[in-house]
Amino acid sequence: MTAKKIFDNDYANQWCPGCGNFGILNAMKTALADQDLSPEEILIISGIGQAAKTPHFLKCNMLHSLHGRALPIALGAKMANHDLKILVNTGDGDCYGEGGNHFIHAVRRNPDLTVLVHNNQVYGLTKGQASPTSMDGMETPLQPQGVISSPLNGPALALTMGAGFVARGFSGEPDHLAELISAAMEYKGFSVIDILQPCVSFNKLNTAAWYKERIKKENNPDPRDFDRAMKLAMTFGDTIPLGIYLNQPKPEFTSRIQTLQQGPLALRPYDPSPVQKLLADQQAV
Numbered sequence: 172m173t174a175k176k177i178f179d180n181d182y183a184n185q186w187c188p189g190c191g192n193f194g195i196l197n198a199m200k201t202a203l204a205d206q207d208l209s210p211e212e213i214l215i216i217s218g219i220g221q222a223a224k225t226p227h228f229l230k231c232n233m234l235h236s237l238h239g240r241a242l243p244i245a246l247g248a249k250m251a252n253h254d255l256k257i258l259v260n261t262g263d264g265d266c267y268g269e270g271g272n273h274f275i276h277a278v279r280r281n282p283d284l285t286v287l288v289h290n291n292q293v294y295g296l297t298k299g300q301a302s303p304t305s306m307d308g309m310e311t312p313l314q315p316q317g318v319i320s321s322p323l324n325g326p327a328l329a330l331t332m333g334a335g336f337v338a339r340g341f342s343g344e345p346d347h348l349a350e351l352i353s354a355a356m357e358y359k360g361f362s363v364i365d366i367l368q369p370c371v372s373f374n375k376l377n378t379a380a381w382y383k384e385r386i387k388k389e390n391n392p393d394p395r396d397f398d399r400a401m402k403l404a405m406t407f408g409d410t411i412p413l414g415i416y417l418n419q420p421k422p423e424f425t426s427r428i429q430t431l432q433q434g435p436l437a438l439r440p441y442d443p444s445p446v447q448k449l450l451a452d453q454q455a456v
């Protein structure tokens with residue numbers, strides 16, 4: 172097994188002490204080591220936010236991109252080199268808000284990407300405004316009378332769009348989360364884990380204690396049973412089940428594109444002459 176410390180780097184970390192992101196980072200390193208991966212085999216793409224800083228603190232290929240845009244960039248990278256193991260670190264705002272449209276369409280295409288949604292139920296980086304997953308009635312500096320919109324349920328949305336691998340984890344259970352991440356990465360297609368993550372500075376409602384009172388580990392006993400998966404995903408209140416809700420094989424995006432069957436585009440010799448001819452022909456018209 173690869174030693175976990177090969178994924179360490181010395182980039183200065185400014186997350187608040189006690190932030191749930193540390194548990195997620197730790198679980199990621201465990202999962203990568205457990206799978207015997209090395210830094211050059213992995214690419215991590217992130218959007219913008221506290222969650223999106225995660226790949227800075229992990230030694231591997233990475234791109235910290237634009238708010239809400241991690242998924243189209245990850246899909247482009249997958250098309251260019253489908254041999255890479257690609258992970259996406261994204262926040263609840265980044266993935267379900269600004270990037271919500273990209274999320275539903277990425278699910279439909281089913282590319283082999285593993286999406287880790289750091290769901291702290293708030294916009295952490297911009298100091299605590301409500302996010303799409305903030306609970307009804309939660310007071311924030313921008314919503315002093317409480318949130319008046321219903322919270323979005325990411326796993327339920329992913330299931331509705333046809334995602335084949337859907338799970339929920341908790342940053343305070345890093346060993347369990349590492350198992351979920353490994354299982355998600357082993358799935359050949361779009362896999363998403365909604366990870367409950369306390370934001371100690373700005374979410375005073377959904378604290379570590381609040382989550383711990385509610386979570387219970389419960390995989391779907393039949394991981395291909397969609398109805399059971401949806402029931403688990405929709406259970407978010409006094410009880411919150413953590414585990415694999417659905418693990419159902421589906422045809423993967425790049426495996427259905429004929430030209431990619433000759434190997435990753437990035438590793439093939441590049442011949443610009445057909446495009447040069449096309450441009451020259453256009454100029455001649």
Ligand SMILES: Cc1ncc(C[n+]2csc(CCOP(=O)(O)OP(=O)(O)O)c2C)c(N)n1
Nearest residue numbers: 220221222238262263264265293294295296
């Ligand atoms: C296009 C655009 N809109 C808004 C912002 C401001 N902004 C930066 S991060 C963020 C929200 C981040 O929330 P989330 O994705 O939940 O991440 P967290 O910080 O909570 O981990 C916003 C609104 C931006 N950078 N770019």
Ligand code: SF4
Nearest residue numbers: 187190221295370371
């Ligand atoms: S503001 Fe919240 S999400 Fe951001 S580092 Fe601090 S605790 Fe973590």
Ligand SMILES: [Mg+2]
Nearest residue numbers: 262263293295
């Ligand atoms: Mg957030």
